[in-house]
Amino acid sequence: MEKESPDRRIQRTRKVLHAALIELILEKGFDKVTVQDVIQRANVGRSTFYSHYKDIEDLFLSGFENLWSLFEQHLTGQSVEKAGVWDLSLVVFQHAQSYTGVYRALVGKQGGNLMSTHMHKYLSALMRETLKDQWDASKQVPLEIVVHHLASSLIALLTWWVEHDLPYPPERMNAIFQQLTQPAIESMLA
Amino acid sequence: MEKESPDRRIQRTRKVLHAALIELILEKGFDKVTVQDVIQRANVGRSTFYSHYKDIEDLFLSGFENLWSLFEQHLTGQSVEKAGVWDLSLVVFQHAQSYTGVYRALVGKQGGNLMSTHMHKYLSALMRETLKDQWDASKQVPLEIVVHHLASSLIALLTWWVEHDLPYPPERMNAIFQQLTQPAIESMLA
Amino acid sequence: MEKESPDRRIQRTRKVLHAALIELILEKGFDKVTVQDVIQRANVGRSTFYSHYKDIEDLFLSGFENLWSLFEQHLTGQSVEKAGVWDLSLVVFQHAQSYTGVYRALVGKQGGNLMSTHMHKYLSALMRETLKDQWDASKQVPLEIVVHHLASSLIALLTWWVEHDLPYPPERMNAIFQQLTQPAIESMLA
Amino acid sequence: MEKESPDRRIQRTRKVLHAALIELILEKGFDKVTVQDVIQRANVGRSTFYSHYKDIEDLFLSGFENLWSLFEQHLTGQSVEKAGVWDLSLVVFQHAQSYTGVYRALVGKQGGNLMSTHMHKYLSALMRETLKDQWDASKQVPLEIVVHHLASSLIALLTWWVEHDLPYPPERMNAIFQQLTQPAIESMLA
DNA sequence: TCCTAAGCGAGACGGTACGTCTTGTCTTCCA
DNA sequence: TGGAAGACAAGACGTACCGTCTCGCTTAGGA
Structure with a gap:
């Protein structure tokens, strides 16, 4: 017996495509990988x-979406509802x-900076949520810019961390991120 | 008179190539431009x-080097010897x-993130110079990370600014940059 | 119906390539035709x-092989088993x-002398077969030279004929070839 | 002293070009030699x-013309005025x-069959002169064809000889040529 | 004696073709 | 019926030559 339903075959095909892509990115960088x-x-x-993907970027992004949805589960699964920026970053x-x-493949140079763009978009949205109530238009620095800055900084730090082979534990990295960004935010909110 | 020496012909050729590249990047983004x-x-x-460039990336980088050397002239030309991070960013x-x-073509998505990489390298070096004397190994955050953070933040802000059609004057942008980054640095130096 | 099997597509592609080559050779000579x-x-x-041919010479020779296999069918189809040199030439x-x-395209100057080389090879082989039994080593002229001479002469005559737009019927041409070559062969065999 | 007149410089340049061409043809065949x-x-x-030659074929032919004029000196220098076909061939x-x-470079495959064409033209003219008086229109084989045949045969034999490293002395080769072609001519003139 | 014109090397240049590589579409065949 | 297989048109790649075109250098033969 052991037949394979059409759906399962499709899932299987997508999985091997993702796996192959990750392997190849690690070997030679996203920009060099061809269909x-x-x-x-x-x-x-x-x-x-x-028949599954428009092009190689589509495959890449589909992989990223998977990763991101895992991240969101991780997020809602373990933290309190109303988390702050530095809970998020942790x-x-x-x-x-x-x-x-996977991160090694997607983040930074290897990932062809493609992931950064999308991750920035998603992260900004989340961060805007956590900040928008505390902010009012009278602030010297527009919310938009602050959010852009925080997302960019987090991604930059993450990239540095991954490309240097995770020399510190996540908690230390988050503490650093906090030291680098929190003082400015605090002083603006004051 | 008006003869054209071999050297001048070479310079002319390089110039039209750079100009063509800039035009085309503005029209469809670096990644879509072909030789x-x-x-x-x-x-x-x-x-x-x-015979002039190895590939299109080489042409791009040569253009960036030109731009950067202009920047360096601008830098030494108008500021005092021992400038700080926020003199530099201004x-x-x-x-x-x-x-x-040119910046519109090179910075951010249009420039294929290629310039960011190189600008990051050069900026980090300059910033490390201005900070390294005030820093000692006992600091909680390694100098390397601080520098990485400052360069990334500046480039991110610059990118945002250029992609939003320079909505504020340079001085305002630099003030924002200062508000976003200086408090953390100050508190670490304290 | 009217489906096209992969094989048929391949055959079709090769056919249009051959046809295009012949057309172009007739227009400007083999040496001027580019891929x-x-x-x-x-x-x-x-x-x-x-994916079909190594280069343009390969395409040319493949066309020649086709032509030659037609020739061989013509040969075995209509003559008695043990034909002589002048049956062959007819x-x-x-x-x-x-x-x-096709001959106009391949033979002589238009064909870039490429066909002559190959036709010479094949013709020599056939002619050697018809002569080798009647020849012995004591002859004043080596068999190899005689065969070379006969093949060259036939090709030269054929070239002349085709480049002058076939002014005589094939039988007349063969009679001429016979008059030009047979006396020498006869006198040697005598 | 030993000054060099402009003319001598020109001659020298042409000479080194010819020499270089011959060397290169011997190394890889005319078709592969580039300017x-x-x-x-x-x-x-x-x-x-x-400034000296239109293209590489022009250089080649100029070399051939040199060779041919040497040949003509050789011809008038040593034979009686009214020579026959087989005096010529000798x-x-x-x-x-x-x-x-030089012959090795120019004749046959190495020479790209270019020389053959021109040599055929010149040889035919000479041979037509030696035969035209003995021929009349009533002959079964047109003079034009006979001449074409004789020139082609001689060149074919010469090519064979050179490409096989001159295995026989010139006199023997000429005797063979005579045996292969004279009987037919004689019988036609009879 | 100067100087001017020619022969020359060097090589930049716009162009064309090469043979290779990848793309995205399409068709057939098989399980 | 969905997926494997792979032929195909399209077109960019980086390389190799082409034939044209300056440019300076050298060197002669006439002023």
């Missing part, structure tokens, strides 16, 4: 690839540690 | 291109305003 | 060309008349 | 080449032996 490479490594037909560092391999 | 496009726009032979914003067109 | 020309005329992708002239267009 | 190769080997500037074989190196 050719991926389908060969994944042992998948050319047309099969294109989860980011912890999550990155849990999935070191 | 084909550039030589066609610049009216330059294919082999001529390759010059960055001013320089970007002077060359809005 | 670019051929694929443009045949409406075929560049890489498709190279078939050559007849075959050239049947495929005037 | 680039020649000027590099001859240590001559690119524009200098083009001189051809002798001349080839005297200039083995």
